[in-house]
Amino acid sequence: MAVTGTDAVGTAxxxxxxxxxxxxxxxxxxxxxVAAVARVVRDVGLAEEIAQDALVAALEQWPESGxxxxxxxxxxxxxxxxxxxxxxRGETYARKLAEVGRTLEDTPPPPEPADPEDIDxxxxxxxxxACHPVLSAEARTALTLRLLGxxxxxxxxxxxxxxxxxxxxxxVRAKRKLAAAGVPFEVPYGEDRAGRLSSVLEVVYLVFxxxxxxxxxxxxxRPALCEDALRLARVLEGLMPGEPEVHGLAxxxxxxxxxxxxxxxxGGEPVLLADQNRARWNRMLILRGLEALxxxxxxxxxxxxxxxxxxxxxxxxxxxxxxxxAVIAAxxxxxxxxxxxxxxxxNRAVAVSMAxxxxxxxxxxDALTDEPALRGYHLLPSVRGDLLERLGRGEEARAEFxxxxxxxxxxxxxxLLLGRARRS
Amino acid sequence: MPRFISLIQVxxxxxxxxxxxPDFEKRMGALFEEITKAGVMLDTAGLAPTSQATxxxxxxxxxxxxxxxxxxxxxxxxxxxxxQVKDRAEALEWARRFLEVHPEHWSVTAEVREIQExxxxxxxxxxx
Numbered sequence: 274m275a276v277t278g279t280d281a282v283g284t285a286x287x288x289x290x291x292x293x294x295x296x297x298x299x300x301x302x303x304x305x306x307v308a309a310v311a312r313v314v315r316d317v318g319l320a321e322e323i324a325q326d327a328l329v330a331a332l333e334q335w336p337e338s339g340x341x342x343x344x345x346x347x348x349x350x351x352x353x354x355x356x357x358x359x360x361x362r363g364e365t366y367a368r369k370l371a372e373v374g375r376t377l378e379d380t381p382p383p384p385e386p387a388d389p390e391d392i393d394x395x396x397x398x399x400x401x402x403a404c405h406p407v408l409s410a411e412a413r414t415a416l417t418l419r420l421l422g423x424x425x426x427x428x429x430x431x432x433x434x435x436x437x438x439x440x441x442x443x444x445v446r447a448k449r450k451l452a453a454a455g456v457p458f459e460v461p462y463g464e465d466r467a468g469r470l471s472s473v474l475e476v477v478y479l480v481f482x483x484x485x486x487x488x489x490x491x492x493x494x495r496p497a498l499c500e501d502a503l504r505l506a507r508v509l510e511g512l513m514p515g516e517p518e519v520h521g522l523a524x525x526x527x528x529x530x531x532x533x534x535x536x537x538x539x540g541g542e543p544v545l546l547a548d549q550n551r552a553r554w555n556r557m558l559i560l561r562g563l564e565a566l567x568x569x570x571x572x573x574x575x576x577x578x579x580x581x582x583x584x585x586x587x588x589x590x591x592x593x594x595x596x597x598x599a600v601i602a603a604x605x606x607x608x609x610x611x612x613x614x615x616x617x618x619x620n621r622a623v624a625v626s627m628a629x630x631x632x633x634x635x636x637x638x639d640a641l642t643d644e645p646a647l648r649g650y651h652l653l654p655s656v657r658g659d660l661l662e663r664l665g666r667g668e669e670a671r672a673e674f675x676x677x678x679x680x681x682x683x684x685x686x687x688x689l690l691l692g693r694a695r696r697s
Numbered sequence: 698m699p700r701f702i703s704l705i706q707v708x709x710x711x712x713x714x715x716x717x718x719p720d721f722e723k724r725m726g727a728l729f730e731e732i733t734k735a736g737v738m739l740d741t742a743g744l745a746p747t748s749q750a751t752x753x754x755x756x757x758x759x760x761x762x763x764x765x766x767x768x769x770x771x772x773x774x775x776x777x778x779x780x781q782v783k784d785r786a787e788a789l790e791w792a793r794r795f796l797e798v799h800p801e802h803w804s805v806t807a808e809v810r811e812i813q814e815x816x817x818x819x820x821x822x823x824x825x
Binding site for chain 1: 698727730731733734735736737739740779781783784786787789790791
C-alpha cells in the first residue's frame, strides 16, 4: 500500500510543467474570467480575447515567478485590469469607449477579490448571453461549448463532425451578431425570463441529444458529448438552484446517461430498452438523477421535469416487465398537453400500447401518419412496425421496418431495423 | 471524460489531537461549493474513523478479520471525492486546491486514481 502510494505521487506530482499548470488552471477558470471581463467590456468576443491575453501573460510570467498562490484570482485580476485599461485608453476600441466609458468614470472598477455571488452572477450573464435567441441553435451551441464548456474549436468540430474552420467561423459570427444586435450582458428577469431560460436549456439538451443519438456517422452514441452536456447541466444547477426546470434538465440527462453503457452491444449495435442489461446501468447516475428531480420540487412540472419523471420510471424498474407503463403514459399525456408535438404523441402511443395493448397504441400512431412534421422521421414507421408485429401482422410490419431503415441516417440503426424486417 | 477518485489519507492519531482553525470548515465549504458548481464533483464523503472499521482479508483460501483502529498504518483513508474532469491535470489541480484548504500543520495525502472505465468483465479487458 505504502509503496504504491509513493509511486503514484512520484510520477504525477513532479511531472507537470508550469505551462501545463497554466493551461489547466486557465481551462478551469476561463468561463469565470471571460464572464468577469465581459461585465467590464460588455462584449463576450472582446472578453474572450482579453482572457486569452491573461493566459499569455501567465505563460510568460509563471515559469519565472512561480505559480501564484491563487492562480485563478491572478488570471482574473490580470484580465480585468487589462479590460479596464483597454476601455479607458480606447485606442483600438473607441467604439466600446463610447458605450462604456461613462459608466467607468461614474463607478469605481469592480472590487477584487470577487465575491462568489458576483462570480455566479457574471457566469449567469454569460450563460444567457451565449444562449441568446438572436443566435441560431447551432451558433448558441458552439458559443456555449466554447465559452462555458471550455471546449476548443477543434473539440467542438470533432463532436459535431464538422470542420474546425466551420466552427471557428460560426463562433466569430455569433460574437459579431451579439455585438451588432446590442444584446446586453444581463440576466433577464420578468416576462422575458421564461423564454430566455428555455433557450439556455435547449442548448444543453441539444448537445446531449447529439451525443446520445448521433444523427450522423457510424457510432450510435458519442458519450463525450453527453458528458459535456451533463457538466453544463450540473453547472446550471449550481447557478440557478431556484429554477425547477434546470433541475429537471439535469435529472433527465443524468438518468438518460445512466443507460449509455447498456445501449450498445459489443459490436456497437443499438440495444433496445426492452433488451438492455440493466445491471450495466450506472447506479450512481441514476441516484444523481433521482436526487436532481427531487430538488426540482413538487411541481407543477415543466417539460424537462416531466421527461425526467418518465426517465425515472424506467430507472426504477429493476426488470423491463416491472415498468409502470400506465404512469409513463399519463406523464406523456401531461407532456403532450404542455408541449404538443407529434414526437411526444408518438412516445405516448408507445407507452399506451404497453399499458393497454398494441391495438390502443396503433390507433394513436395511425392518427399521426399524415403529420407533416413526422414525414421522413424513421421512428414513426419503426414504432408502427413494432405495433403491427405485436398484433401478428408480420407482412405489414416488415414493410414498415424497411421503410424506417431507408429513413434513418445512422448506420447502426439501419442494420437493426433491417434485421427486424427480416424476422417479421 | 475520465473519472478520478481522490482518496484522502490522513494520520488519524495526529489529527485527533490537532484541532483545525475556526475557519477551516468555512474554507472547505466554499471549496466544495466551487467544485460542485464547476460541474465536476460527482460524489464525496468523509469516512468514520478506523476505530469503527473492520478489515477482512482473504488469503490462502481463508478469511481473517482485524478490527480497527489500524494503528500500524501511519495514514489511512479518511474520505474520498469522485470527480469527472477532462484529464489528469485537472484532477490534480482540484486535489491541490483541496489540500491547500487544510491547516498548515496538518499532514494530508490525496491519492488521485483514475477510474478504469469500460468492460467490467475481466475477460473483456484489453491485454496490457
